[in-house]
Amino acid sequence: MNAVIKGASYILAHVPGMVIHNGSTQITERIVNPESEYLKQLPEHLRSYTQAVEYWPNQVYIGNKTPGELAEVEFPYYDKPLAGADRYGKFGEIMPEEEFLLLMQCADVFDVLLLEKGFVAAHKDALAADPIITEDIVARIKEGADQADIERFVNEEHAEGLYAGGKLVGCVKRAHDIDVNLNAEVMHENLVNKASNTLALLYAVRNAGIEKDDVEYVIDCSEEACGDMNQRGGGNFAKAAAEIAGLSHATGSDTRGFCAGPSHAVVEAAALVKAGAYKTVAVTGGGCTAKLGMNGKDHVKKGLPALEDCLGGFCVILSANDGVSPEVNLDILGRHTVGTGSAPQNVIGSLVADPLERNGLKITDIDKYSPEMQNPDITKPAGAGDVPQANYKMIAALAVKRGELEKKDLATFASKHGLVGFAPTQGHIPSGVPYIGFAREDIMAGRIKNAMIIGKGSLFLGRMTNLFDGVSFVIQANTAGDSEEGGVSESKVRSMIADAMKEFAAVLMAKE
């Protein structure tokens, strides 16, 4: 039987300090134009924590509002705060930078991350008060270091500074003197990923209504790499984060595929569960520091807040069919193959039209499509347009070309079969998966019968191939009760075993 979506989590961490110090756009600018106006102006464009919490797309991401409600909000969103919005949502939360730095300290098991003593004392209780943060995690908080030591590591030993409220409050030290794969910048990036992954895992277990010990396998699908000079991408963020989250019965591994990673990982997880290898698998992705403030130059130039100020994370729990939850239909898999080609027409054809056609379905048979769900508030001012809308236009145009949609219905396809973008531009995070939590609810409530999740990845960024990549799958209402076709009931198994025993007995009798 198909694996089911047991639950999902979506978390954000508001980290304005990291926007300035760790975003690749800002790092590049400091190298190329250290005196630039942009670097001087950026701090004035950073949002406060309250502003980030009251930001509509963030509230949709953590589940307090729906994509449908966001569609009713007049665009742009940044100047329409949702007053009094809550830090916590049904899918996750928006964690402030101070608490996230403490969570990073908890995630660090090699003592490379130092936080100043006074800072730890001032914010320890706040992290402990977060209902998802369990006592075993709080117990990992260390007392902290002296400010003088932190300054020495930053000024003399290439440590990466940690900032809160514009002040240096800690650092991540390099983990090796020579190996660039363990330098302070990489260690910082990886600890951020691990901490946000951990938070996503904790919420997913809660949301799925399972115990931590139920999780048998974790697949991380982020875009970071951990390892040393002899195995640069050695990996297993999955197991590292599972340890901090307390999933002691789980093992795991990492899957990579740029932004298509999450969709590949969900398909792999669904297959592992369906095959019976593991009963419960968590697919998890943590946040990416490099992409913070990625489009900051355009936002600042246009007088907008620097909207890419949050790390994102997500986790989806897949488990053996419970007869209730929506299932991943592994018969309908879209795949961009080596021979597909990179023209958008071929890409959308391979991911959307082909798998449906193989199963006798039309493009209009899918109720909701979730392609790249980037928040247009972020991408439009940067000249990248409205990414989800562009995807819906392409899917609709393909449907028209195939004679499955009237040309007059092109314009309404997106509102009927699509969603507005609400996810932070954290690469793999917006890629298809942000809707899975809502899709589960919408299917179980009978609002839709199915949804297609589409992940796409730009492999050429790694300079190993010019190929594009993508994978898609369909989530549908649970079919376990529909018929015994495909599955075999317990009584049938019993009768089959009984028949086999009788035959075996007959053979033995004959021999005697």
Place this chain on the structure above:
Amino acid sequence: MDLENQRRVKEFAEKYGPENVVVVLGASEGEAAGLAAETVTAGDPTFAGPLTGVQLGLTVYHVCEPEIKEEFDPDVYEDQISMMEMVLDVDDIVNEMSAIRDEYCKYL
């Protein structure tokens, strides 16, 4: 335009001569197409890449502009581009591209 692509465009212009290079873009928005076109003609407007302050003045078109479309085998165009042509605001792209070409192209 990303820094690596800027470097490659610059290298091609040096290797084959700027008058012999035509840059064909596939951007999905007029503004993005215009920015890329500006980069390979007047220089990188973001002052970040190898084309910062380098006025190559290359001939540059978007793949959906009529001048490029007529160069294609119609079957190939139908197979590879027609769906995007239906989706894109081609008029907006043509306007952006024409404005950049009129101002900065040296080889038309």
